[in-house]
Amino acid sequence: MATGPRDRPHFLLRDNGAAEPYRRPNRKIDPPALPQRNRQAHAQALALAVGGAVAAAEQQLAETGVTAFETRGFYLEFDLPASEGAAIDQLANRQQKMEVVAVREPEGDGGIVKASVFVPERAKNYFLNKIEQYRSTDTDKGRPRNEPLISRIETAQLASARSLFTDDAALFPPDQQLAVWWEIWLREGRREKFEAIAAALEIELRQHAIRFPEREVVLALASTVTMDRVVARSDTIAELRRAKDTPAFFKGLGGAEQRAWTDDLAGRVQVSQTAGDVAICLLDSGVRRTHPLIEPVLSIDDWHTINPAWGADDTPAWQGHGTRMAGVALYNDLIDPLASEDAVELQYRLESVRILPPGDADENRPDLYGAITGEAIARAEIQAPHRSRVVATAITSTAPSRGRASSWSASIDQLCFETDAQRLILIAAGNIRVDLSPADHLVRNDIEPLDDPAQAWNAITVGAFTNKVDVIDAPFAGYAPIAPAGELSPASRTSVTWDRQWPVKPDIVMEGGNLAHDGVNPGEPIDDLRILTTHFRPENRYFSTIGDTSSATAQAAKLAAEIMVSRPGLWPETVRALLVHSAEWTPAMAARVTACHGNKTQLQSILRRYGYGVPNLGRALLSANNDLTLMIEDDIRPFQREGSGSVKMRDMKLHLLPWPKDNLLALGAEPVEVRVTLSYFIEPNPGERGWTRRHRYASHGLRFQMKTATESVDEFRARINQAARNEEEGTPVNVGESWLLGTFRDSGSLHSDFWRGTAADLAERDAIGIYPVGGWWKEKPYLDRYNEKARYSLIVTIRAPGAAVDLYAAVETILKTEIVAQV
Structure with missing residues (x-):
């Protein structure tokens, strides 16, 4: 028996979990072995290096010569073996106001980690004293005093601008006299002082700034020589990166003009009376709101720009990209509604905020697109604060991300975390901007990492797949599609090359069209293999085409908005979870998953290529008799502080599920499936400071575990407590058998996995x-x-695809019985 019709709403349970205190299992922890050193020789060499650096710092401070340089202090750069990263946190001392500000990881395995520390002048001898104690004083156990820190340090030197540069080494300016745009990550509370220094040194600053819990980011135009001067004589800078958040995306081709079709479809468009409750907010090049297929749902009040001098309208500089995105966000591929005779109901509004400049000199000047993104969203929300909102953008940086947070991606994580706003953010994965051929397909996808800010943990990152393989247009007779049906679109970027700890991206994929090739030349976009959409100059032509991750992101936004319309009041975390939970791999993708034969490394690469597959509105909203979904919205208080001491784990949540036990036992050995998705938003704290426990990017993490068939509830509690401890200590976590992804599911802030077994189990x-x-x-x-609550959404689906059983009715009866019992 196949899955029955999807005609029953998912079950929604709020505050279903019972809070239970975390009980730390007893375990003796052996500290890691320390490097073997010749104590006297190491102390002498280190004292010479640190002493020389301090003397040079004192000379620098004596030569300040600028009134704005008020702070007395300097930066030291320490070299540590890559295996001794545990010492990074020990380099800081809050009582002495010494702070680890930047950490540069080695490029490959092994090598040297370089950690820069700000040292106030009054603490200039701090490390020299530590070294002397290491050389001459023993602990009660007969070990050198301060050995855990001093033995792990290779050497030290006075820091420079290069020391605080945490970007790719190749981006550091080779010409020290050349003025370039820097992304300046300021230490907390130092912005006003840095602006005074910038004014004194005639450093040009950009308008926008971004604030994080311990950092504020600004853009500055200066030479390396000038930045060296600022680093040498002030305490303002934590780290330096190159400013590279400039917009780039694939620019598509035009399509055929068909005014009669447009008039016919416009006459069938109906706007729901409740359309104003939900909106898709496009951050792009603007939208031509006078297009007859757009005007019904884009009010002039919802038509914004971040710069009044630019206007809110779409322009030729970006080939009408925003208007083309708008058409897909409203209608998907226009071919279907144009060919139909049915009415088309638009159930949500459209909002547009122009964030791209006109095609002039401003286009090439960098800016903080994280700040611009926040400002753009604020404009829409101030205008209509009551709406639930899907924010979508296909604007990405020309510099691919490495998985690590940027100022832009961290800003998006922060915008998602602000739970007072009902907003979900979707970002395009970015497109490969080189010539592609059939031989490059998938190979090129796998080696081209996602564009910034698609690495944002809390946003939905959208990649592109394609089912468009039919080349019909006569001028392209003999051409063939590069990607076969159901495969990744040729230009879609992936996270295959990222390290394991970074989130799985893209989260989902949607139709992005294909490229055609003639067997000789690189592939090219043709209208047959793209998505039909609205043109930004309706006075001349009504239709255009769009493709790649731009069209995919617009389609995903439409799907998210439809979920919000159908289930009003759902948290953005839940809508995000439903998008991923409803996704399935196409047959072509699923075949590659099967071909892994359980090889976890290969499976991880497949997941980082396709995400969780293609979402479906029916699966996202409705259950069937033998395929039911439970949606749980709850919160947890992860941590607590014991008096004035350290912060400890506080609670876990136990969800006893309304399981149809009798029905499942009756099915016996019938194969069944369970899928679990956990979604929550983290508060970001970015900065390249070694990613040690103290400098983690995420505010918190959550994990899920499912009770096994042979465990009692008490045994399950004990296993969860042990899993929490194992995760903290970096030891393997037991997630149980028969899960497809296992612990790989635990990266990022969205976790999804699949279990298969028998109904009796x-x-x-x-x-x-x-x-x-x-x-x-x-x-x-x-x-x-440490006392904050954390919201989360938990989605659980049971499927018995081959069984003639009504699991849905059984669960419904259990829930009704529980409600009666509570009353």
């Missing part, structure tokens, strides 16, 4: 535990976030 797997793992809320008590 599933009957006893009736509980899911949610437990916290550490983050900077826990490791940085001085920021006073």
Whole structure:
């Protein structure tokens, strides 16, 4: 029996979990072995290096010569073996106001980690004293005093601008006299002082700034020589990166003009009376709102720009990209509604905020697109604060991300985390901007990493796949599509090359069209293999085409908005979870998953290429008799502080599920499937400071575990507590058998996995535990976030695709009985 019709709403359970205190299992922890050193020789060499650096710093401070340089202090750069990263946190001392500001990881395995530390002048002898104690004083156990720190340091030197540069080494300016745009990551509370220094040194600053819990980011135009001077004589800078957040995306071809078709479709468009409750907000090149297929749902009040001098309208500089995005966000591929005779109901509004400049000199000047993104969203929300909103953008940086957070991606994570706003953000994965051929397909996809800011943890990152393979247009007779049906679109970027700890991206894929090739030349976009959409000059032509991750992102925005319309009040975390949870791999993708034969490394690469597949509105909203979904919205208080001491784990949540046990037991050995998706938003704290426990990017992490068939509830509790401890200590976590992804599911802030087994086995797997793992809320008590609550959404689906059984009715009866019992 196949899955029955999807005609029953998913079950929504709020505050379903029971909070239980975390109980730390007892375990003796052996500290890691320290490097073997010749104590006297190491102390002498290190004292010479540090002493020389301090003397040079004192000379620098004596030569200040600029009134704005008020702070007395300097930066030291320490070299540590890559295996001794545990010493990074020990380099800081809050009582002495010494701070680790920037860490440069080695390029490959092994090598040297370089950590820069700001040292106030009054603490200039701090490290020299530590070294002397290491040389001459023993602990009660007969070990050199301060050995855990001093033995791990190779050498030290006075820091420069290069020391604080945490970007790719190749981006550091080779010409020290050449003025370039820098992304300046300022230490907390130093912006006013830095602006005074910039004014004194005639450093040009850009208008926008971004604030994070411990950093503020600005853009400055200066030479390396000037930046060396600022680093040498002030305490303002934490790290330096190159400013590279400039917009880039694939620019498409035009399509055929058909005014009669447009008039016919416009006459069938109806706008729902409740359309104003939900909106898709496009951050792009503007939208031509006078287009007859757009005007009904884009009010002039919702037509914005971040710069009044630019206007809100779309322009030729960006080939009408915003208008083309708008058409897809409203209609998907226009071919279907144009060919139909049915009415088309638009159930949400469209909002447009122009964030791209006109085609002049401003186009090539960098800016902080994280700040611009926040400003753009604010304009829409101030105008209509009551709306639930899907924010979508296909604007990405020309510099691919490495998985690590940028100022832009961290800003997006921060915007998602602001739970007072009902907003979900979708970002395009970015497009490959080189010539592509059939031989490049998938190989090129796998080696081209996602564009910035698609690495944002909290946003939905959208890649592109394609089912468009028919070349019909006569001028292209003999051409063939590069990608076969169901495969990744040729230009879609992936996260295959990222390290394991970074989130799985893209999250989902949508139709992005294809490229055609003639067997000799590189592939090219042709209208047959693209998506029909609205043109930005309706006075001349009504239709254009669009493709790649731009069209995919617009389609995903439409799907998210339809979920919000159908289930009003759902948290953005839940809508995000439903998009991913409803996604399935196409047959072509699923075949590659099967071909992995359980090889986890290969499976991880497949997941980083396709994400979780192609979402479906029916699966996202409706259950069937033998395919039911539970949606749970709840919160947890992950941490607590014990008096004035350290912050500890506080709660976990145990969800006892309304399981149809009798029905499952009756099915016996019938194969069944369970899918679990956990979605929450983290608060970001970016900065390249070694990604040690103290300097973690995420505020907190959550994990899920499912009770096994042979565990009692008490045994399950004990296993969750052990899993939380194992995660904190970096030891393997047991997630149980028969899960497809296992611990690889735990990266990022969205976790999804698949379990397959027998119905009888599933009957006893009736509980899911949610437990916290550490983050900077826990490791940085001085920021006073340790008592915060964290929202999460948990989606659970049971499928018995071959069974003639009504699991849905059984669960419905259980829930009604529980409600009656509570009353």
